[in-house]
Amino acid sequence: MSAVVVGAGLGGLAVAARLAAGGHDVTVLEQADRVGGKLGTLEVGGYRFDTGPSLVTMPPVLERLFAETGAPLREVLDLQHLDVAAQYRFGDGTTLDLPGARSDIPDALDKALGPGTGGQWSAFLAHAERVWHATHEHFLESPVSPAGLARLSLRVRDLRAVAPWRSLRGVGARYLRDERLGMLLDRYATYSGSDPRRAPAALAVVPYVEQEFGSWYVRGGLRGLVTAVADRCRALGVTVRTGARVASVDVRDGRAAGVRLASGERLGADVVVANADAATVYGPGGLLPHRPSARRLARTTPSSSGFVLLLGLAGRDPATPHHRVLFPPTRAAYDAEFDAYRAGRPASSPAVYVHAPDDPALRPDDDSETWFVLVTAPRHDPGGGVDWDAPGLAARYADRVLALMAQRGVDVRDRIRHRVVRTPADLERETLSPGGSIYGTSSDGALAAFLRPANRSPVEGLYLVGGSAHPGGGLPLVTLSAEITARLVCERTSGL
Numbered sequence: 001m002s003a004v005v006v007g008a009g010l011g012g013l014a015v016a017a018r019l020a021a022g023g024h025d026v027t028v029l030e031q032a033d034r035v036g037g038k039l040g041t042l043e044v045g046g047y048r049f050d051t052g053p054s055l056v057t058m059p060p061v062l063e064r065l066f067a068e069t070g071a072p073l074r075e076v077l078d079l080q081h082l083d084v085a086a087q088y089r090f091g092d093g094t095t096l097d098l099p100g101a102r103s104d105i106p107d108a109l110d111k112a113l114g115p116g117t118g119g120q121w122s123a124f125l126a127h128a129e130r131v132w133h134a135t136h137e138h139f140l141e142s143p144v145s146p147a148g149l150a151r152l153s154l155r156v157r158d159l160r161a162v163a164p165w166r167s168l169r170g171v172g173a174r175y176l177r178d179e180r181l182g183m184l185l186d187r188y189a190t191y192s193g194s195d196p197r198r199a200p201a202a203l204a205v206v207p208y209v210e211q212e213f214g215s216w217y218v219r220g221g222l223r224g225l226v227t228a229v230a231d232r233c234r235a236l237g238v239t240v241r242t243g244a245r246v247a248s249v250d251v252r253d254g255r256a257a258g259v260r261l262a263s264g265e266r267l268g269a270d271v272v273v274a275n276a277d278a279a280t281v282y283g284p285g286g287l288l289p290h291r292p293s294a295r296r297l298a299r300t301t302p303s304s305s306g307f308v309l310l311l312g313l314a315g316r317d318p319a320t321p322h323h324r325v326l327f328p329p330t331r332a333a334y335d336a337e338f339d340a341y342r343a344g345r346p347a348s349s350p351a352v353y354v355h356a357p358d359d360p361a362l363r364p365d366d367d368s369e370t371w372f373v374l375v376t377a378p379r380h381d382p383g384g385g386v387d388w389d390a391p392g393l394a395a396r397y398a399d400r401v402l403a404l405m406a407q408r409g410v411d412v413r414d415r416i417r418h419r420v421v422r423t424p425a426d427l428e429r430e431t432l433s434p435g436g437s438i439y440g441t442s443s444d445g446a447l448a449a450f451l452r453p454a455n456r457s458p459v460e461g462l463y464l465v466g467g468s469a470h471p472g473g474g475l476p477l478v479t480l481s482a483e484i485t486a487r488l489v490c491e492r493t494s495g496l
């Protein structure tokens with residue numbers, strides 16, 4: 001069986017490796033001049049930056065990918081567990097170093113935020129654990145199918161706590177009386193580009209998996225992950241072509257029969273797997289001659305994007321936290337941030353996330369630090385929202401973010417040797433994700449997870465993989481989507 005994969009993001013490469021390991025003949029076509037999609041990298045003056053992800057969660061999913069396609073993960077990547085998952089700074093001046101081991105969290109909370117907060121969080125996590133056990137097998141690790149949903153609903157019915165009508169904020173309120181714990185929970189909604197007031201209560205599994213499976217870092221930078229998967233593909237005989245933009249999927253007699261490149265070249269295949277954003281597959285002017293899932297997609301909300309500062313800093317403090325979140329002063333101010341994204345404007349006082357790995361491979365010398373600073377941002381939408389290419393906007397917003405950091409106790413403005421600003425428009429140009437949306441569609445709304453495009457398209461022989469398809473965005477879910485899609489393709493081909 002021959003397969004063409006459109007896009008060499010983590011999802012596309014992971015499905016290619018799995019299909020090749022299953023004995024199939026696989027070609028990956030990537031429009032950019034290098035593989036990796038959102039797992040980008042940039043080098044400036046000896047500083048090496050990851051431009052995309054900075055946090056690895058659920059390593060068992062990655063371990064399965066490597067083990068099932070060749071040498072195990074530990075032989076190809078140096079995955080490091082973080083003893084402190086992240087440092088959180090709140091508007092009232094408290095600082096919380098959240099331990100990387102779940103068992104240590106209650107004590108740390110009691111000490112940092114006050115007696116009783118550890119118990120509140122533990123009760124919430126126990127709830128989240130029940131949601132995880134009820135949903136992961138029949139939803140996160142399965143294709144969306146009527147049979148799977150029926151099994152899921154049977155289990156969920158037993159679990160009044162899942163409360164699909166409730167929001168993540170709503171379920172948090174049942175356990176977390178401390179406002180700072182509420183903000184901590186709200187933050188996890190942003191892992192899927194969502195608003196905690198609209199995201200479903202089932203997103204409680206996000207903090208659960210982070211705290212149960214730990215927070216991890218790839219030594220040498222997270223870009224190493226996608227390089228390792230690309231190497232695995234090549235070792236398995238996959239043809240990986242860069243600079244190869246696919247213009248359309250050829251559909252003959254209702255079945256996907258291959259692709260046509262922008263250059264005019266045609267490639268026939270038994271199966272086409274799209275790792276390109278689902279909106280560019282099914283949306284107007286997309287890869288398909290007709291739009292079988294357009295109505296479903298139209299009911300979803302695109303996820304938010306990110307505004308990134310890459311900072312090459314002079315000087316080094318070995319105590320700099322690996323991950324740090326600087327919250328807005330109050331929860332009302334945090335809500336104003338979510339309101340701003342909904343209204344399509346940059347927030348004036350957003351939460352600021354800083355990734356500062358203590359990794360010699362990323363810095364020019366031992367007296368320097370490489371920082372990645374991220375704030376959630378509305379998508380690039382010159383037609384009616386923010387035009388991130390408007391002259392001066394990116395530089396002004398970067399200054400604003402640096403000033404906010406200073407107000408919140410982290411002033412690095414006089415240490416900056418190199419500063420690179422990356423906007424949602426840059427992300428859109430590089431990966432063709434509409435508006436620079438990070439996670440495809442957001443999880444806002446009770447039905448969002450079920451409206452996300454399925455891994456098997458209504459067009460026979462066409463499959464979807466990656467963050468904009470089921471089960472969603474972020475490295476573990478994208479890797480799971482490759483697992484599901486490869487399984488579906490292999491089931492189909494074994495029946496041919």
Ligand SMILES: Cc1cc2nc3c(=O)[nH]c(=O)nc-3n(C[C@H](O)[C@H](O)[C@H](O)COP(=O)(O)OP(=O)(O)OC[C@H]3O[C@@H](n4cnc5c(N)ncnc54)[C@H](O)[C@@H]3O)c2cc1C
Nearest residue numbers: 007009010011031037038053054055246276466467474475
């Ligand atoms: C700033 C930022 C921070 C993030 N932080 C985290 C984090 O800490 N932890 C985490 O787990 N996740 C994080 N993510 C999300 C994570 O990076 C993504 O979910 C994941 O990398 C998406 O992989 P993908 O394969 O679905 O898509 P992509 O990486 O977007 O890959 C799709 C590929 O398809 C190619 N393509 C598109 N159209 C075509 C076409 N027509 N022809 C040929 N090729 C095409 C694109 O060029 C791209 O290479 C972050 C993302 C960003 C941008």
